[in-house]
Amino acid sequence: MTQPSDKALVPFVSVDNMMRLVHHIGLEQMITQIATQIESDFKRWESFDKTPRIPAHSPHGVIELMPTSDGEAYGFKYVNGHPKNTSEGLQTVTAFGLLADVYTGYPTLLTEMTMLTALRTAATSALVGKYLAPKSATTMAMIGNGAQSEFQCLAFKAMCGIDTVRLYDTDANATAKCAANLQGKGLTVVACKTPEEAIEGAQIITTCTADKKNATILTDNMVGPGVHINAIGGDCPGKTELHSDILLRSEIFVEYPEQTRIEGEIQALDSDHPVTEMWEVMTGQAMGRTDDRQITLFDSVGFAIEDFSALRYIKNAIEGTDFFEPLDMLADPDDPRDLFGMLMRAG
Amino acid sequence: MTQPSDKALVPFVSVDNMMRLVHHIGLEQMITQIATQIESDFKRWESFDKTPRIPAHSPHGVIELMPTSDGEAYGFKYVNGHPKNTSEGLQTVTAFGLLADVYTGYPTLLTEMTMLTALRTAATSALVGKYLAPKSATTMAMIGNGAQSEFQCLAFKAMCGIDTVRLYDTDANATAKCAANLQGKGLTVVACKTPEEAIEGAQIITTCTADKKNATILTDNMVGPGVHINAIGGDCPGKTELHSDILLRSEIFVEYPEQTRIEGEIQALDSDHPVTEMWEVMTGQAMGRTDDRQITLFDSVGFAIEDFSALRYIKNAIEGTDFFEPLDMLADPDDPRDLFGMLMRAG
Numbered sequence: 183m184t185q186p187s188d189k190a191l192v193p194f195v196s197v198d199n200m201m202r203l204v205h206h207i208g209l210e211q212m213i214t215q216i217a218t219q220i221e222s223d224f225k226r227w228e229s230f231d232k233t234p235r236i237p238a239h240s241p242h243g244v245i246e247l248m249p250t251s252d253g254e255a256y257g258f259k260y261v262n263g264h265p266k267n268t269s270e271g272l273q274t275v276t277a278f279g280l281l282a283d284v285y286t287g288y289p290t291l292l293t294e295m296t297m298l299t300a301l302r303t304a305a306t307s308a309l310v311g312k313y314l315a316p317k318s319a320t321t322m323a324m325i326g327n328g329a330q331s332e333f334q335c336l337a338f339k340a341m342c343g344i345d346t347v348r349l350y351d352t353d354a355n356a357t358a359k360c361a362a363n364l365q366g367k368g369l370t371v372v373a374c375k376t377p378e379e380a381i382e383g384a385q386i387i388t389t390c391t392a393d394k395k396n397a398t399i400l401t402d403n404m405v406g407p408g409v410h411i412n413a414i415g416g417d418c419p420g421k422t423e424l425h426s427d428i429l430l431r432s433e434i435f436v437e438y439p440e441q442t443r444i445e446g447e448i449q450a451l452d453s454d455h456p457v458t459e460m461w462e463v464m465t466g467q468a469m470g471r472t473d474d475r476q477i478t479l480f481d482s483v484g485f486a487i488e489d490f491s492a493l494r495y496i497k498n499a500i501e502g503t504d505f506f507e508p509l510d511m512l513a514d515p516d517d518p519r520d521l522f523g524m525l526m527r528a529g
Numbered sequence: 530m531t532q533p534s535d536k537a538l539v540p541f542v543s544v545d546n547m548m549r550l551v552h553h554i555g556l557e558q559m560i561t562q563i564a565t566q567i568e569s570d571f572k573r574w575e576s577f578d579k580t581p582r583i584p585a586h587s588p589h590g591v592i593e594l595m596p597t598s599d600g601e602a603y604g605f606k607y608v609n610g611h612p613k614n615t616s617e618g619l620q621t622v623t624a625f626g627l628l629a630d631v632y633t634g635y636p637t638l639l640t641e642m643t644m645l646t647a648l649r650t651a652a653t654s655a656l657v658g659k660y661l662a663p664k665s666a667t668t669m670a671m672i673g674n675g676a677q678s679e680f681q682c683l684a685f686k687a688m689c690g691i692d693t694v695r696l697y698d699t700d701a702n703a704t705a706k707c708a709a710n711l712q713g714k715g716l717t718v719v720a721c722k723t724p725e726e727a728i729e730g731a732q733i734i735t736t737c738t739a740d741k742k743n744a745t746i747l748t749d750n751m752v753g754p755g756v757h758i759n760a761i762g763g764d765c766p767g768k769t770e771l772h773s774d775i776l777l778r779s780e781i782f783v784e785y786p787e788q789t790r791i792e793g794e795i796q797a798l799d800s801d802h803p804v805t806e807m808w809e810v811m812t813g814q815a816m817g818r819t820d821d822r823q824i825t826l827f828d829s830v831g832f833a834i835e836d837f838s839a840l841r842y843i844k845n846a847i848e849g850t851d852f853f854e855p856l857d858m859l860a861d862p863d864d865p866r867d868l869f870g871m872l873m874r875a876g
Contacts, residue, residue, distance in 0.1 A: 189619065190544060196857035197537060201875035209872075236583055238598045240631045245603050247594050251585045256592050258607075260627065262634025268865045272536065272633055276859045280607065284587045286619055287609025296860035300868055329862075332869035356866055363869045509856075510543035512623045513643035515676075518615045519703055521647055522679035522710045525556075528548035 191508035195293035195496060199505045204297070207499065210340035213333070217305035217341060219491040227461035229253065230487055234441040237418075242266060244418055250486035256282045257490040259295055263418060265392040273329065274392050275299065281493045291497045292509060295489065300330055302492040303484060304337035306437075307412050311342045311386060313463050313470045314435060314478040315410035319385035320345050325377055325399055326391035326415055327351035327360035334388050334414075335360075339369055342386070346370040350380035352391075378404060388412040389423045402427035407475040413447055414482045424479075426450040432479035435460055435470075437488075446481040457481070538855035542640035542843060546852045551644070554846065557687035560680070564652035564688060566838040574808035576600065577834055581788040584765075589613060591765055597833035603629045604837040606642055610765060612739040621676065621739050622646065628840045638844045639856060642836065647677055649839040650831060651684035653784075654759045658689045658733060660810050660817045661782060661825040662757035666732035667692050672724055672746055673738035673762055674698035674707035681735050681761075682707075686716055689733070693717040697727035699738075725751060735759040736770045749774035754822040760794055761829045771826075773797040779826035782807055782817075784835075793828040804828070 195203070204212055223230075235248040243264030250257060261277035268274055277295035282288060311319075322344045324331050331349070338344040347369050351357045357373050364371045374380040381387055381404055389399050392415060402425050405411065411432065415423045424447050434457045436442040443453055460480075462468035471478050500506045515524035542550070551559055570577075582595040590611030597604060608624035615621055624642035629635060658666075669691045671678050678696070685691040694716050698704045704720045711718045721727040728734055728751055736746050739762060749772050752758065758779065762770045771794050781804045783789040790800055807827075809815035818825050847853045862871035 194856070197860045198857055198875070200860075201872050204872060205876045231585055233583070236580070236594070236596060238578055238596060238603055238631075240598070240600060242632050243634050245598075245629060245631070245634050247583070247596060247605060249583060249585060249594060251587070251592075253587060256585055258594060260605075260629075260636070262629070264634045267633060270633075271865060272635065273859075273861060273865045273868070276635060276861075278636070278858050282592060282607075282609070284585075284592070285589050286614060286617075287590050287592050287611045288619065288623060289607070289625070294858050294860060297868065297872065328866045329868040359864065359867055359870070363867070363873065509541070510545055511625050511641050512620075513544045513547075513641060514620060514623075517706065518618060518620045519675045520706055520710070521620070521644065521676040523706070525548050525551060525644065526710065528545070529552045 189288065190510060190512040190514035192289045192292050192511045193500065193506040194509040195500060195506045197294045197297060200294050200297045203499060203505045206505070210336055213301055213305045213308070213337045214340050216302055216492055216495050217309040219495045220302070220306055220488050221309055221464060223487050223491045224461040224464050232438060232486070234444060235486060248486040248489055250490050251284060254284055255494060256284050257493045259486070259489040261295070261299065268392070275329070279489055279493050281497055288512060291493060292511070293493065293496055298492050298496065300333045302488050303330060303414060304333035306488050307334055307388065307414060307480070307482060308337035308341035310435065310460055310480045311338055311410060311412060314480060315342055316385045316408055316474055319343065319410070321348065321384045322386040322388060323348045323350070323380040323384035324360070325350050325380055325387065325389045327356040328390065328392060330390050330414070331360045332363045334390060335364060335369060336367060338386065344386065346372065348372045348374050348380045348382070348384055350374045350377050384409070386410045386412060389415050391415040391423055397423055398425050399423040400428055401425045402431070405477060407477065409477055411477065411479045412482065413479060418445055419449060422447050422450060429479065432477040433458065434479050434481055435463065436481050437483065437485040441485060442481055442483050445483045448481055536635065537857060537859040537861035539636045539639050539858045540847065540853040541856040542847060542853045544641045544644060547641050547644045550846060550852045553852070557683055560648055560652045560655070560684045561687050563649055563839055563842050564656040566842045567649070567653055567835055568656055568811060570834050570838045571808040571811050579785060581791060582833060595833040595836055597837050598631060601631055602841065603631050604840045606833065606836040608642070608646065626836055626840050628844055635859060638840060639858065640840065640843055645839050645843065647680045649835050650677060650761060651680035653835050654681055654735065654761060654827070654829060655684035655688035657782065657807055657827045658685055658757060658759060661827060662689055663732045663755055663821055666690065666757070668695065668731045669733040669735055670695045670697070670727040670731035672697050672727055672734065672736045674703040675737065675739060677737050677761070678707045679710045681737060682711060682716060683714060685733065691733065693719065695719045695721050695727040695729070695731055697721045697724050731756070733757045733759060736762050738762040738770055744770055745772050746770040747775060748772045752824060754824065756824055758824065758826045759829065760826060765792055766796060769794050769797060776826065779824040780805065781826050781828055782810065783828050784830065784832040788832060789828055789830050792830045795828055
């Protein structure tokens with residue numbers, strides 16, 4: 183075997199290494215640190231090249247590319263969304279991501295992002311919760327108890343002072359799974375039989391269901407004043423979770439309006455319906471929650487900058503560790519014009 | 530270490546394995562086979578989702594994502610273009626690519642594509658040459674003797690009957706490198722000191738230079754009747770190689786007009802200047818070369834379907850071989866909703 187040069191080797195974080203890294207740092211600690219990175223990147227929003235993600239839709243699901251760049255680093259994520267996968271024993275969402283150096287165009291990190299997406303989604307939700315949820319919030323309703331649910335619960339515990347979670351899923355086995363996983367994690371966990379039961383006494387309602395259709399997880403009469411809704415399941419054209427009457431009663435906050443109007447809950451509203459961008463709240467250019475009877479709604483679809491933040495976090499976190507392996511992914515001949523000579527010498 | 534499931538493992542073709550595969554199959558044979566795959570995919574053009582590639586431009590170069598799908602497989606390539614890299618000992622172009630299953634959204638192949646892009650670019654050029662070049666062509670001028678040049682020469686030898694190549698580059702060292710690499714490969718190689726000398730007696734002119742600016746590699750008086758021009762270096766907004774007078778005298782053929790009008794030589798022309806799509810020539814819906822005094826111009830920028838064809842070729846070629854390694858890139862818990870449980874069990 184020929185020996186690739188250093189430049190040809192891209193650090194790769196496998197699923198196994200990502201899980202080792204999470205245990206090394208601590209899950210809640212890592213979510214909190216990723217949130218800090220996201221917040222810092224949201225605060226310099228205008229330094230990023232932004233574009234709605236590029237989707238490939240099919241009757242079976244969607245495959246998306248989510249690129250962004252701050253002029254120094256370039257990052258993108260590959261992610262699929264296939265709600266029907268669960269019934270076939272597969273993940274609804276799998277993902278991987280890449281960072282590259284804008285100056286050379288050379289990749290500098292390749293990593294699994296199925297696990298990392300769960301972490302960054304939870305980090306984003308709880309970060310936004312810090313800005314929008316009632317300060318006195320202690321109880322969260324978690325509606326949809328699939329792969330993301332435990333990460334959401336622990337992120338709100340770590341960052342927003344939640345001590346009780348009330349779980350509901352149309353599939354009682356999912357609720358039982360989530361409840362069992364959260365045992366001993368410092369939360370009071372209440373398994374509920376209806377969505378109405380789940381939202382009793384909750385100051386925060388997180389919806390994370392996965393059907394690729396317009397569903398009505400929450401109806402208008404279920405949502406009382408002062409609640410913060412963290413709606414993360416509606417993230418595709420034709421895939422929403424909330425009745426539009428709730429939207430009309432809420433102050434709506436989004437990541438990137440150009441993408442959210444295509445994919446989020448607000449696809450049900452007029453295209454000029456007012457929304458507030460979270461980066462403006464974080465920089466103090468816009469108001470977050472203004473009174474304690476207001477309903478705040480984070481219409482979250484997931485944006486490329488969150489992945490960029492997570493990728494940069496991982497790149498820093500693995501430096502000097504053995505949580506990665508070098509991948510021979512780039513041809514890098516001694517003479518850059520001599521790709522052919524490199525090939526011939528390998529013969 | 531936890532043992533990932535089969536579904537979590539993505540076959541990965543490293544640079545080293547790609548080079549071993551090329552030597553196993555034979556370079557000219559492999560280019561010819563990739564061309565066959567490209568031709569077959571161009572002939573079913575309408576079955577593909579097509580979009581211009583998604584570029585991230587910077588003062589240093591460009592990073593692009595090139596996705597496409599035929600409804601069963603999804604493929605994309607990451608590729609950079611940094612002409613200034615060569616002077617810093619780095620490749621102008623590096624690339625990697627991925628195939629995924631549209632039905633599940635799960636990746637099914639990850640591969641280096643720096644080497645593979647050189648092969649598919651040469652395969653595309655020679656395939657188009659088969660349709661457009663004069664049937665009696667035996668001599669090709671190769672202007673620009675960088676990393677792609679030897680692959681181009683050998684592709685036209687294998688597929689279009691070229692027996693003589695005339696090399697020119699502004700850097701005589703590049704010409705010497707190319708000439709040395711082509712020794713003993715079955716071609717008569719003539720190193721030339723000017724572009725004018727290089728095109729003497731050539732029925733095919735290939736231009737493959739890399740400056741990210743509007744350059745004039747060929748001027749109008751250099752191009753006589755009957756010639757086929759294979760222009761592959763102009764592939765970015767503001768990066769062209771030919772004087773527009775040549776364009777106005779030529780029948781222009783392109784891959785995908787929506788992308789070529791942004792990136793190709795024809796960015797210098799009106800946006801409604803007539804061009805012919807190569808897939809239409811291949812399916813017989815449009816004419817290729819119609820007489821032997823016509824100047825034909827393939828304004829090539831590289832299109833996602835060519836990468837898709839190359840990726841599918843590799844996926845088939847490595848089946849049952851050891852030219853790949855399994856990569857633990859996808860988290861795939863036993864219960865797909867139990868990503869958290871998988872993480873906890875790894876602790």
